Amino acid sequence: MNTSKASPDNLTHTQRMLAAQPLCIFCGGTARATTREHMPSRVLFDGKHRPRGLEFPSCQACQDSTRKAETVFAVLSRFYPDPTTSTQRAEFSKLMRAAERHNPGFHAEIDTDQVGHLHRIGNDAHVLPSWNFLNVGGPICTGSVSAFAVKLGLALHYEITHRIAPKGGVVVVARFSNVDAFTGDMPDALALFGEGQTLEMGKFRVAEQFEYSSVYAADTMSMSAHYATFRMSMALLMLVCHSEADIPEGVHGDRFYV
Ligand SMILES: [Zn+2]
Known part of the structure; x- marks a missing residue:
């Protein structure tokens, strides 16, 4: 028997x-x-x-392109709820160090700005849980979240349409912190999305860490939209269009080109 030949099995x-x-x-x-x-x-x-699923063919350059950004996103997505177990706290500290190592200036950028935030959100402050408000609007955080969101948008677009967004395609990204979610400052477009799904393998589900929901244009398969939440820290809304001309009127967010 020739065992050296690769069979599909x-x-x-x-x-x-x-x-x-x-x-x-x-x-x-x-x-x-x-x-x-x-x-x-x-x-x-x-x-x-993490359970299997949402795994995609990638070139090495694309795989490497978000490494630094992911260390930042990994930290930002863990800010709420607070890490509770000693294992989670140790992991959080390790990720904080990694994020700073890969993105010098990150720690200084996110320095807690509690008073500033309370002023900004005004009367809505009483509905918020007590936690340290962070400044996530600086260039390192914004750039990292965007890089991650673009890649996730392209991945979910492929997952649901089985089509690759071509050169000239656009990903429109809107991001929300849990402050936006608690104060009701979320877009009406979210009503389009059905119940969120997550990754799962048998009883191993990660819904409390990651949920997503997608809709797509079934006639052309050239447009899709995705809403993803990460613990109770961050939410991302991504619209993927194969061409800029396809972006519907009234869509807000930062545009990134494939
Ligand atoms: Zn690539």
Whole structure:
């Protein structure tokens, strides 16, 4: 028996994925995929432990392109609820150090600005849980969240339409902190989305860490929208269009081009 020949049964998970889709889904379908990218990345989950699913063909450059940003997003997504167990606290401290190492100035940028926030949200302050409000509007946080959101948008677009957003495609990103969510400052567009889903393997579900919901244009498969929440810290709204001309009127957010 010739055991050296690769059959569909003994290919690795990555090889099977790349056989089905040989192109990177993150850079317009112009580069060969060489690796498998988890989106959201494992670093966002407790102990880097996440069920299978939402894994995508990627070129090395696209996989590497969000490494630094993900260390920041991993921290921001853990700010609420507060880490409670000693394991979670240790992981949080480690991630804080990694985020600063990869993005010098990060710690200074997010320095707590409690009084400033209370002034900004005014009378709504009483509905908020007591936690330390952070400044997440600085350049490191904004850039990291955007880089992550664009990649997640492209991944979820492929997941739901099985199409790669081409060069010239656009991802429109709106981001929300839990302050926005608690004070009701959320867009009406969220009514479009159904109940959130999460990653799961048997009884292992991570809904309290990550949930997402997608809608798409079934006629063209060239537009989709996604709403994702990360613990009770952050929420992202991403609209993916194959061309800028497809962006519906009245859509707000930062535009990023594939
Ligand atoms: Zn790529």
